[in-house]
Amino acid sequence: xxxVEQDPGPFNVPEGATVAFNCTYSNSASQSFFxxxxxxxxxxxxxxxxxxxxxxxGRFTAQLNRASQYISLLIRDSKLSDSATYLxxxxxxxxxxxxxLVFGQGTRLTINP
Amino acid sequence: DAGVIQSPRHxxxxxxxxxxxxxxxxxxxNSLFWYRQTxxxxxxLLIYFNNNVPIDDxxxxxxxxxxxxxxxxxxxxxIQPSEPRDSAVYFxxxxxxxxxxxQYFGPGTRLLVL
Numbered sequence: 001x002x003x004v005e006q007d008p009g010p011f012n013v014p015e016g017a018t019v020a021f022n023c024t025y026s027n028s029a030s031q032s033f034f035x036x037x038x039x040x041x042x043x044x045x046x047x048x049x050x051x052x053x054x055x056x057x058g059r060f061t062a063q064l065n066r067a068s069q070y071i072s073l074l075i076r077d078s079k080l081s082d083s084a085t086y087l088x089x090x091x092x093x094x095x096x097x098x099x100x101l102v103f104g105q106g107t108r109l110t111i112n113p
Numbered sequence: 114d115a116g117v118i119q120s121p122r123h124x125x126x127x128x129x130x131x132x133x134x135x136x137x138x139x140x141x142x143n144s145l146f147w148y149r150q151t152x153x154x155x156x157x158l159l160i161y162f163n164n165n166v167p168i169d170d171x172x173x174x175x176x177x178x179x180x181x182x183x184x185x186x187x188x189x190x191x192i193q194p195s196e197p198r199d200s201a202v203y204f205x206x207x208x209x210x211x212x213x214x215x216q217y218f219g220p221g222t223r224l225l226v227l
Contacts, residue, residue, distance in 0.1 A: 032214055043204055043218035044156065087156065091214060100169055101146075101216060103156040 001026055006088050006104035014112050017078050021107045023071040023088030032091040033064055035073050037084045038106065044087055047073075075109075083111045115139075117219035119205050125225045131193040134222045137186055138207030146206040146216060147180055147190050156204070162188065163210060195226045 006023045013019050025033075033050035048055065050062040050071050061074040071088055088104035118137040126132055138145045146161040160170040165182045173180070177196070182188040192199055202223050206216040 034214070043220055045218065046215050049214075100158055100161065102158070103148075105155040 002105075003027060003092075003102045004088055004090050004104040006086075006107050008105055008107060010108040010110055012110045012112060013078060015078060015080055017111075018074065018076050019078055019109060020075075021073045021086055021088075021109075023073075023104055025069050025071070025088075025090045025102075027090070027092055028066075028069060030069075030090045030092050033062075033071050034089040034091075034101075035060075035062060035071075036087040036089055036103070038087055039084045044103075047086070078111045080111050080113060083109055085109070117205055117207050117217055119203075119219035119222050121222060122220060123223045123225075125227065126195055127227050128196055129194045130226075131191065132195045132199075132224060132226075134190040134192075134203050134205075134224070136188045136190070136205030136219060138188070138205070139209075139217055140186070141209060142207035142217070143185060143210045144208040145182060145188050146208070147188070148204040148206065148218075149201045150204060150221075151201045159190070192224075195224075197226045200224055200226050 004025050035047040036044040037047045038044040048057050048062050050064045052064050054063045059076045063072045085106040085108045087106045090102045120135045143164050147159040148156050150156045159172045160180045161168055162182045178192055180190045202221045204218050204221045206218045208216045
């Protein structure tokens with residue numbers, strides 16, 4: 001089983017729609033969680049952190065369920081510029097050593113006009 | 114700030130040749146990460162350094178891969194000898210230790226081994 005699993009998509013949705021991505025992680029000791037965004041042929045960039053209480057940044061809402069080891073990202077009123085691959089990222093601590101980021105495979109989203 | 118700088122941006126080489134990828138982290142950042150991205154395997158951490166010291170190299174695929182960080186502003190990832198299955202995009206990222214967990218990625222090096 002992969003450490004971080006995402007539905008690879010692709011998701012094709014019309015502009016203005018609401019879309020949700022899910023992500024599960026296998027290591028219950030995982031500490032921190034993020035969503036990164038990667039545009040075609042570009043580097044990944046941090047979109048937002050994910051907190052247990054849930055957090056919102058404009059049209060984007062992230063949720064974490066530690067009991068189910070589940071992370072979600074909701075995009076409301078989607079824009080054409082939201083088209084990208086969204087990467088779920090989990091930070092793990094290995095045997096007490098420093099942290100490392102583990103990336104999911106990414107979910108590809110295309111917003112259609 | 115110029116961000117993380119990687120060179121070359123593109124590299125095409127023949128199987129068996131040595132390949133050296135270079136990275137300059139953001140000034141003041143003291144953690145540096147090398148990743149490899151392929152369609153099949155996604156983004157994989159190869160190795161990372163804190164204060165120029167390799168901390169975790171468990172992601173380095175095999176002995177053909179080696180990484181160095183001789184000083185705080187420069188790192189290399191070397192593949193010798195290269196093989197076609199090494200074809201991928203190689204990203205370098207840096208982070209300010211103790212300054213949060215955000216990593217800043219360079220533009221990547223697209224490597225094609227023929």
